[in-house]
Every structure is written in structure tokens, then in C-alpha cells.
Amino acid sequence: QVQLMQSGAEVREPGASVRVSCKASGYSFSVYYIHWVRQAPGQGLEWMGWINPNSGDTNFAQKFRGRVTMTRDTSISTSYMELSRLRSGDTAVYYCAREILGGLGFYYFDYWGQGTLVTVSS
Amino acid sequence: SSELTQDPAVSVALGQTVRITCQGDSLRTYYASWYQQKPGQAPVLVIYGKNNRPSGIPDRFSGSRSGNTASLTITGAQAEDEADYYCNSRDNSGNQRVFGGGTKLTVL
Numbered sequence: 001q002v003q004l005m006q007s008g009a010e011v012r013e014p015g016a017s018v019r020v021s022c023k024a025s026g027y028s029f030s031v032y033y034i035h036w037v038r039q040a041p042g043q044g045l046e047w048m049g050w051i052n053p054n055s056g057d058t059n060f061a062q063k064f065r066g067r068v069t070m071t072r073d074t075s076i077s078t079s080y081m082e083l084s085r086l087r088s089g090d091t092a093v094y095y096c097a098r099e100i101l102g103g104l105g106f107y108y109f110d111y112w113g114q115g116t117l118v119t120v121s122s
Numbered sequence: 123s124s125e126l127t128q129d130p131a132v133s134v135a136l137g138q139t140v141r142i143t144c145q146g147d148s149l150r151t152y153y154a155s156w157y158q159q160k161p162g163q164a165p166v167l168v169i170y171g172k173n174n175r176p177s178g179i180p181d182r183f184s185g186s187r188s189g190n191t192a193s194l195t196i197t198g199a200q201a202e203d204e205a206d207y208y209c210n211s212r213d214n215s216g217n218q219r220v221f222g223g224g225t226k227l228t229v230l
Contacts, residue, residue, distance in 0.1 A: 035219065037165075042226040045157075045165065045208050059217055095164060107212060107219075108155035108170035115164055 002026040004034075004113035011119045017084040022096035029077035030054040033099040035109060036070065036081045038092040042089045046092075048096045049101065050064050051079055093117050126154075126209055126222035133228040134199045142225045144209030145198045152216075154192035154209040156185060159224075165208065169194055196227075204229045 022034060035050040049060035051070040058074040069082040079096060094116045094121045097109035126146040134140035135195060144154050157165035167176050169185035182197045192211075196203055209222040 007131075032201070039223075044206075045210075045221040046161075047219045047221055051179075061218060073214070097165075102171055106153035106155070106171035108167055109157070109165075109210070110167055110176065112164040112166075 002098070002111045004111055006094075006096060006100060006113040006116045009119070011082075011121065012086050013122050014120055015086055016086050016120075017082060018086060018118050019080055019082040020094050020096075020118070022079045022081070022113050024077045024098070027098075030074055033101075034070075034072070034095045036068075037075055037095045037097060037109075039095070039115075040089070040092040043092075048081070049095075053079065058101040059090070085120075086118075088120050091118065091120045102116040126211060126220050128207075128209060128222035128223075128225045129222045130223065131226045131228070133230055134196070135230050137198055139195065139197045140199055140227065142196075142207050142227065144194075144211075144222045145173060145190055146211065146220070146222075147190055148211050148214050148220070149187060149190050151191050152212045153187060154185070154211045156183075156192075156201075157192045157208045158187065159206045159208065168207075189217065196224050200229075201229050 003025045005023045010018050012018050021114045030053045033050045036105045053072045072079045096113040098111045129141045156169040158168045159165045168179050168183050173185045183202045184195045186193045213220050
């Protein structure tokens with residue numbers, strides 16, 4: 001069965017960086033884009049960007065450009081999201097999600113990781 | 123605009139029908155997908171495309187689109203449907219994604 005397994009909770013000081021991993025299993029890793037979504041405490045879902053595991057191409061929300069990096073290691077079916085220059089407002093649960101391109105104008109996230117809590121605090 | 127707008131909160135009596143809406147220019151081109159999120163859990167896909175439900179999602183959930191508005195309808199709402207609901211779609215450029223602000227559904 002399809003699974004996305006994320007790395008564990010992290011605590012960082014302001015100004016530091018954090019890397020979250022998302023290991024895929026149960027399907028051909030290179031076929032489907034992986035997206036990253038975050039949710040601050042008590043807030044809604046916020047789309048951060050995507051990576052094409054086949055090519056390594058990425059696309060980020062304007063808000064995160066210059067601070068976020070998304071990479072992948074196809075040999076272990078794992079995607080990574082690294083966020084730098086952390087501030088308290090980056091405290092959130094970070095999710096990875098697999099995207100299905102349905103054609104005819106529809107796209108959706110069918111499987112999600114369990115989420116990784118990143119706490120930024122001094 | 124690349125934004126998707128949802129009502130922050132909606133309530134429905136047990137067993138009644140409720141519609142949750144999502145407005146945005148990009149919805150004229152792209153279908154919305156809908157996600158249910160319960161406290162402490164990851165989002166779950168409930169509707170995608172024109173009106174498609176993933177396996178395991180009850181048929182009381184349905185979707186539709188008219189102009190720049192996508193709707194999620196729950197026909198005969200159950201207590202377990204109480205949750206936050208988010209719409210998602212591509213933005214006008216087609217290369218990015220955007221979530222609505224979410225709607226908190228209360229089942230009375």
C-alpha cells in the first residue's frame with residue numbers, strides 16, 4: 001500500500017535550518033510529484049512547493065523562495081524539504097503529499113505523510 | 123487572483139444537508155479538490171475532479187462547480203463529519219497550488 005513516512009519532530013533556534021524527509025513506499029517514486037504543505041498552530045493549510053522526483057525540478061510559493069530547498073534521492077525513494085533562516089512564525093506541522101495529475105483540469109493530493117512538527121524557539 | 127476564499131465556519135443539524143463553498147478565479151479553469159481534516163490528523167482527500175470520491179469516502183459527500191465557485195455538499199451530515207474542510211486548486215499560472223482558508227464544520 002502507498003505510504004509516505006516522514007521524519008520525526010525537530011526543535012531549532014531562530015536563524016537555523018531544518019530538513020524534513022518523506023520516504024515513499026508502495027508505488028513508483030519517480031512518477032508522482034511530491035508537494036510540501038505546512039500548518040501553523042490553529043491555522044490553515046499553506047502550500048509551500050513541489051518537486052518532480054523524476055527530474056528534480058522544483059517550484060516554490062513566492063513566500064518561501066530563497067529560504068526553501070526541495071531535493072530527492074531516488075535510490076531510497078525519499079524527498080527532502082529544507083527551510084533555512086528559521087523564525088518563530090515557521091513553527092508548524094510540515095506535511096508531504098503525493099499529487100495525482102488527473103488530466104482534464106484536475107489535480108489532487110491522494111496520500112499524505114503523517115506530518116512533522118518543527119518548533120522554532122530560543 | 124490566485125486566492126481561494128472559503129467561509130470560516132458553517133454549521134448543520136444532524137442528518138441535514140450542508141454546502142461548503144470555495145471561490146476563486148482559477149476555478150474557472152481547474153477543478154478543486156477537497157480535504158477533510160480532524161484535530162491532530164493529516165488531511166484526507168474527500169472529493170476531486172468533477173465529482174469523484176476516493177475509495178472509502180461515503181457517498182453523502184459530493185462536489186460541483188459553477189463559474190468561479192466550487193462546492194462540497196454533504197447530504198445527511200453525520201457527527202463524524204465535524205471537521206475542517208479545505209479546497210485546493212492550481213493558481214492562474216497553472217504551476218502552483220493554493221489552499222482555501224478552510225471551513226470549520228460543526229454538526230449540531
